[in-house]
Amino acid sequence: xxxxELQKVLTEIKGEWVQGELPTTITQVVDDPSDVxxxxxxxxxxxxxxxxxxxxxxxxxVIVTEDSESWSKMSSDHAVVRVNNVHEAYHNFVRYYRGLxxxxxxxxxxxxxxTTTKEMIAHMLSKKYKVQSTVRSKNDPLFNLGYLLGxxxxxxxxxxxxxxxxxxxxxxxxxxFRPNIGAITNIGIxxxxxxxxHDEYIQAKGEMLPGLQYTGTLVLNTDDENIRKIxxxxxxxxxxxxxxxxxxxxxxxxxxxxxxxxxxxxxFEHLTHQLFVPGYGEHNVYNAVAAIAVVYSLGIGIxxxxxxxxxxxxxxxxxxxxxxxxxSVVIDDSWSSNPTSMHAALNVLNDLAQGRKKIAVLxxxxxxxxxxxxxxxxxGQRLVDQKIDVLITRNSIAKDFAKxxxxxxxxxxxxxxxxxxxxxxxxxxxxxxxxxxxxxxxxMKDYKIENLVKxxxx
Numbered sequence: 502x503x504x505x506e507l508q509k510v511l512t513e514i515k516g517e518w519v520q521g522e523l524p525t526t527i528t529q530v531v532d533d534p535s536d537v538x539x540x541x542x543x544x545x546x547x548x549x550x551x552x553x554x555x556x557x558x559x560x561x562x563v564i565v566t567e568d569s570e571s572w573s574k575m576s577s578d579h580a581v582v583r584v585n586n587v588h589e590a591y592h593n594f595v596r597y598y599r600g601l602x603x604x605x606x607x608x609x610x611x612x613x614x615x616t617t618t619k620e621m622i623a624h625m626l627s628k629k630y631k632v633q634s635t636v637r638s639k640n641d642p643l644f645n646l647g648y649l650l651g652x653x654x655x656x657x658x659x660x661x662x663x664x665x666x667x668x669x670x671x672x673x674x675x676x677x678f679r680p681n682i683g684a685i686t687n688i689g690i691x692x693x694x695x696x697x698x699h700d701e702y703i704q705a706k707g708e709m710l711p712g713l714q715y716t717g718t719l720v721l722n723t724d725d726e727n728i729r730k731i732x733x734x735x736x737x738x739x740x741x742x743x744x745x746x747x748x749x750x751x752x753x754x755x756x757x758x759x760x761x762x763x764x765x766x767x768x769f770e771h772l773t774h775q776l777f778v779p780g781y782g783e784h785n786v787y788n789a790v791a792a793i794a795v796v797y798s799l800g801i802g803i804x805x806x807x808x809x810x811x812x813x814x815x816x817x818x819x820x821x822x823x824x825x826x827x828x829s830v831v832i833d834d835s836w837s838s839n840p841t842s843m844h845a846a847l848n849v850l851n852d853l854a855q856g857r858k859k860i861a862v863l864x865x866x867x868x869x870x871x872x873x874x875x876x877x878x879x880x881g882q883r884l885v886d887q888k889i890d891v892l893i894t895r896n897s898i899a900k901d902f903a904k905x906x907x908x909x910x911x912x913x914x915x916x917x918x919x920x921x922x923x924x925x926x927x928x929x930x931x932x933x934x935x936x937x938x939x940x941x942x943x944x945m946k947d948y949k950i951e952n953l954v955k956x957x958x959x
Contacts, residue, residue: 502650503601504528507563510543511582513597514590516565521580523563530598532591532646537562545591565590592676595649599679602652605799606678607660610671610709611686611722613842614788616640617780617819618686619662621792625801625809630657637816638836638945640664645677658799663712665705666868667695675712682798683709684720686791687784688727689841694870700730707731713738720794722787723749741798743790751794756786758852767793769803776807780815781822781853784845818951820849823958828935830857833954837945838866840876844883850940851887857938860891862925864943864950865898874901881905891932893917893925895943895950922949926956933957 504526511518529539532547542562544551549568563580567587575581584590609619616638623634633651635644640662652659663674675683688706696702710731713719716738721728724744733740743751754766754773762779765786778789793806815821818836825831830853834846843866850859861884869876884892884906892915894903903916919925933939939957943950 502528502530503598503653505530505598507543510594510597514565514582514584514593516582516584516590519581519583520577521563522578523580523582527563530594530646530650543594545587545594547587547591595646595677599649599652599677602656604652604656605658605682606680607658607682607684607795608663608671608675608678608680608709608712609660609684609686609791609795610663610665610706611684612689612691612706612839613845614686614784614791615662615664616816617785618684618788618791618795619660620816621789621810621813622660622795624813625792625796625806626658626660626799628809629801631655632657633659635660635662638662642670642674642677645674649677660795663709665702665708666692668701668705669708671705671708672712675708680713681717682720682795683713683717684791684795685709685722685725685728685731686788687722687725687841689839690869690872690876691839691841692868693872694868699727699872703727703730710736718798720791720798722791724787739798741794743787743794751790751797753786753790756783765789767803767807769797774803774807776803777811779811779813780820782820782845782849784842784848785820818954820846822853823954825933825937825939825958826930827933827937829933829937829939831954831958832938832940833958835864835941835943835947835950835954838864838942839868840866840880843880843942846940846942847880847883847887850889850938854938857936858890858932858934859888860893860929860932860937860939861889862893862895862929862939862941862943862953863899863902864895864947867944873898877901878905882909885909885911889915891915891917893919893928895919895922895925895947922953926953929957 507527524541527541527543529542532545534550540561544562544564546566565582609615623632626632633656661678663671665671688703715736718739720741723742723746742749745753752768756765764777767774767776778785796806821833823831894900900918903918917928
């Protein structure tokens with residue numbers, strides 16, 4: 502982070518020195534006592550945790566608190582700053598720190614593809630610029646402060662993944678990052694356990710507009726019927742569209758599956774560009790074009806972005822196609838699972854099968870609440886329609902895939918319902934051969950699935 506003058510910070514947060522010796526500058530700001538590491542740290546006691554920690558831990562930091570009990574048992578050597586409201590002071594600091602920089606800041610959201618799109622953007626920009634970004638798929642708002650403070654005097658551009666687990670999440674993240682470019686990759690089905698209806702979930706994704714303060718640049722997937730439900734009449738900035746539709750500013754055409762990825766044409770302003778993305782499936786082309794649209798708004802040409810795109814490496818667990826045991830092929834899409842990404846993964850399985858026996862290893866789809874049964878039923882039908890040869894489910898919730906697949910016509914001998922990873926492994930070792938392709942798809946909370954992928958691949 503940028504080195505800060507403490508007195509200037511105290512003015513911004515309306516802090517009053519109480520006791521101890523204050524440093525002239527600070528080089529670290531945290532809101533969790535366990536993160537204190539610098540001898541010039543400012544600790545916001547937002548969660549009133551410091552009473553549960555050893556006081557010696559705070560000898561080298563300045564504590565910002567509203568609670569007199571937080572320092573009543575400390576020696577006078579501990580530096581303490583009192584504020585009327587520690588949460589308000591914390592957010593005043595965030596506003597102050599973000600205001601020190603005038604760089605482009607990009608916010609990415611979507612039911613699926615936001616991590617990949619964010620990674621592609623960072624990769625395309627990294628050749629010319631120093632980029633600050635969220636790490637992998639770690640998009641919990643708890644990480645926001647650390648990501649914001651990762652911006653310093655050398656940073657040229659920042660790109661942040663902004664997730665929606667409940668209403669207000671996206672807007673809160675935007676208040677941290679204050680983006681001037683926003684992108685919505687798609688709006689499908691996820692996190693419905695926190696919403697009364699799917700329309701509420703769509704509205705929560707639409708928080709990108711006030712997150713941009715209704716200005717700046719908004720990049721949208723024009724093919725997505727749910728994105729088209731967002732009311733854009735209040736948006737005063739520039740709207741950039743991408744998709745297959747002829748009305749899209751960045752129009753996708755001629756997708757072809759090739760070795761190690763997918764080729765496609767991209768038409769923009771009457772010119773057509775031939776591009777390649779190192780990933781499979783139509784959804785990955787959407788991600789790539791969303792990323793290209795974003796970096797184009799920052800002055801990166803389409804051909805230049807496309808050349809960088811060729812060298813992009815997908816993150817582990819994000820639709821990786823790997824050599825499997827016994828000459829088989831494994832599609833590792835084990836990072837996360839929801840109905841939208843499940844349909845995309847099954848599309849890739851079908852595209853790459855090329856006559857091979859198709860095996861789907863499916864874990865649960867998380868966070869669907871009262872809508873779960875409906876979506877397990879739809880996917881059970883999809884498994885049958887797509888003629889999956891073998892279905893293996895992992896844990897009791899995922900058994901619903903099997904229940905509906907049986908109901909819609911899959912035979913009992915094609916289905917295995919398992920609890921333990923080693924049980925799945927034993928079954929796969931008997932089934933996998935050079936004539937087999939296996940999709941492994943699960944929720945990010947199923948950490949053991951990584952071991953299955955490792956043991957089933959070469």
